[in-house]
Amino acid sequence: MGVLADAWTWLATGSHWSGESGVWNRLGEHVYVSGAALAVAAAIALPLAFWLGHIGRGGALAVNISNAGRAIPVFAVLALLMLTPLRSEGYLPTIIALVLFAVPPLLTNAHVGMREVDRSVVEAARGMGMSGWQVFRQVELPLAYPLLMTGIRSAAVQVVATATIASMVGQGGLGRIITAGFATYNTPQVVAGALLAALLALVVEAVLIVVDRLAGPGAARRRVRRGAARPAPSGAGA
Amino acid sequence: MSIGAAARQNCLTANDWICGEYLRTRSEELTEATVQHVWITVASVLIGVLVAFPLALLARARPGFAGPVLGLTTLLYTIPSLAMFSLLLPVFGLSAALVVTGLVLYSLTILVRNILAGLAAVPAEVREAARGMGYGSWRLFREVELPLALPALMAGLRIATVSTIALTTVGALVGKGGLGNLIDEGVQTTFKAQVLTASVLCVLLAVVADLLLLGAQRLLTPWTRVPKAAAGRKRSPLPGFPGSRSPRIPAAGEGA
Numbered sequence: 001m002g003v004l005a006d007a008w009t010w011l012a013t014g015s016h017w018s019g020e021s022g023v024w025n026r027l028g029e030h031v032y033v034s035g036a037a038l039a040v041a042a043a044i045a046l047p048l049a050f051w052l053g054h055i056g057r058g059g060a061l062a063v064n065i066s067n068a069g070r071a072i073p074v075f076a077v078l079a080l081l082m083l084t085p086l087r088s089e090g091y092l093p094t095i096i097a098l099v100l101f102a103v104p105p106l107l108t109n110a111h112v113g114m115r116e117v118d119r120s121v122v123e124a125a126r127g128m129g130m131s132g133w134q135v136f137r138q139v140e141l142p143l144a145y146p147l148l149m150t151g152i153r154s155a156a157v158q159v160v161a162t163a164t165i166a167s168m169v170g171q172g173g174l175g176r177i178i179t180a181g182f183a184t185y186n187t188p189q190v191v192a193g194a195l196l197a198a199l200l201a202l203v204v205e206a207v208l209i210v211v212d213r214l215a216g217p218g219a220a221r222r223r224v225r226r227g228a229a230r231p232a233p234s235g236a237g238a
Numbered sequence: 239m240s241i242g243a244a245a246r247q248n249c250l251t252a253n254d255w256i257c258g259e260y261l262r263t264r265s266e267e268l269t270e271a272t273v274q275h276v277w278i279t280v281a282s283v284l285i286g287v288l289v290a291f292p293l294a295l296l297a298r299a300r301p302g303f304a305g306p307v308l309g310l311t312t313l314l315y316t317i318p319s320l321a322m323f324s325l326l327l328p329v330f331g332l333s334a335a336l337v338v339t340g341l342v343l344y345s346l347t348i349l350v351r352n353i354l355a356g357l358a359a360v361p362a363e364v365r366e367a368a369r370g371m372g373y374g375s376w377r378l379f380r381e382v383e384l385p386l387a388l389p390a391l392m393a394g395l396r397i398a399t400v401s402t403i404a405l406t407t408v409g410a411l412v413g414k415g416g417l418g419n420l421i422d423e424g425v426q427t428t429f430k431a432q433v434l435t436a437s438v439l440c441v442l443l444a445v446v447a448d449l450l451l452l453g454a455q456r457l458l459t460p461w462t463r464v465p466k467a468a469a470g471r472k473r474s475p476l477p478g479f480p481g482s483r484s485p486r487i488p489a490a491g492e493g494a
Contacts, residue, residue, distance in 0.1 A: 003328040067396075067397070067400070067448075070397055070400050070401040070404065071400045071401070071403070071404055071441060071444040071445070071448075072404060073403075073404040073405075073407045073418075073437065073440050073441070074404070075407040075408055075410070075418060075421060076407060076418075076421055076433075076436070076437035076440055076441075077437075079421045079422075079424065079425045079433050079437065080433055080434065080437055082425055083424075083425065083428055083430050083433055157316050160318075161316060161317065161318035161319070161321075162318065162319075163318075164318040164319070164320040164321060165318075165319070165320060165408060167320070168320070168408070168410070168411065168422065168425075169425050170425075175318070175320050178320055178321065178324050178411075179320075179411070181324075182324075182411065187327065187328060190324045190327060191324060191325060191327070191328065193321070193324065194318075194320070194321035194322075194324035194325045195321070195325070197317075197318045197320065197321040198316070198317045198318060198321045198322075198325070201316040201317065201318060202313075202316055205316055
């Protein structure tokens with residue numbers, strides 16, 4: 001318990017929070033790198049998954065990509081990038097490594113979400129004369145939403161968690177507090193940095209759950225359900 | 239000195255990405271790192287299975303435990319690997335046990351979920367039939383439920399193993415990362431051949447482990463190989479990857 005008390009003392013010291021290697025700056029770097037990587041990964045993975053899901057192809061591809069994603073040692077990718085001319089491009093190597101890592105879970109969840117949509121509902125929508133775009137916008141996307149959000153949430157948490165590794169090749173982020181502590185045999189600082197990184201991952205998870213509850217398409221439905229006595233079960237088990 | 243030898247010598251001094259001379263002169267170091275990587279992975283996954291099984295059985299027998307068990311293992315998964323190894327540092331010191339413990343904790347998420355999902359997928363009528371034939375609960379578990387849950391279980395084992403191999407590299411933080419140590423050292427000294435060779439070996443290890451487990455799964459579940467005629471009429475009972483259930487679980491692999 002002594003180490004935790006020391007870690008708390010480290011965290012409570014105001015000077016550890018300011019400056020270039022302070023907590024606030026490292027937190028900012030961490031959020032910037034994770035956010036950029038997630039945005040790029042979503043821009044690549046989601047349209048592809050929606051399109052493949054819409055035309056009903058590429059299921060095996062999605063699963064294979066997902067499995068390959070788990071085998072990527074992000075540390076190795078980052079290390080390789082740091083030995084290329086990209087190393088002088090600021091956070092670009094970290095962002096590229098994290099994008100490679102985040103695309104598989106995003107792609108797979110979005111694709112599985114699209115394919116889980118009840119085929120008879122899609123057929124009915126087409127029978128009503130909806131265009132492909134309308135079917136996607138008004139039927140498939142809302143019904144795929146829960147799984148889609150699950151994928152985005154897990155990808156976001158993993159990216160935030162994995163971004164700590166950037167510090168092992170000298171890039172910024174919260175992990176830097178940990179590795180700097182290692183370099184100076186400062187165990188309280190190592191534990192304090194680890195607590196901060198773990199806390200950030202949990203906060204991101206919690207924030208995304210709350211945003212989903214408040215703003216997702218399910219939110220309105222849940223409000224109605226609370227008012228209605230007994231809602232008719234929705235056809236497509238969304 | 240022949241020109242060939244000089245050229246080989248040059249790839250080390252020129253710091254080329256691919257260098258046969260590196261492989262030749264450092265083979266001992268490479269083997270040592272690979273062996274460490276393999277044993278850390280094997281120990282982590284084996285202990286993970288030993289811990290996950292009772293947890294999954296407990297969660298199944300007492301549904302009240304299922305929520306906390308799944309919640310806790312998922313919570314562990316959100317902890318960054320660098321932070322996990324650091325938080326365990328005061329307990330274990332700079333040892334391999336530290337890395338193995340962290341990796342075991344990560345593997346639990348995947349293993350517990352897949353074991354539970356596999357057991358839950360056993361058809362109720364099969365269970366009833368076995369009971370009707372006078373199977374006791376142990377025999378039912380060993381001879382009916384376990385074999386039927388095996389595909390999902392093996393899928394979980396494959397995912398856990400592959401992501402553990404990737405994550406082991408982060409153990410370089412405390413000097414127990416197998417091939418990760420060589421990658422770490424290579425980055426510090428900008429030694430390209432060392433970083434590339436160790437990274438490639440790491441991916442190769444993951445591929446070989448996955449294929450070995452796939453082979454083991456085929457040997458253990460001969461009934462899943464449907465004869466061609468039957469497969470033509472009906473899709474194989476295991477379309478594609480048997481763990482097609484896993485993408486739905488909000489706990490994909492935290493590689494590193």
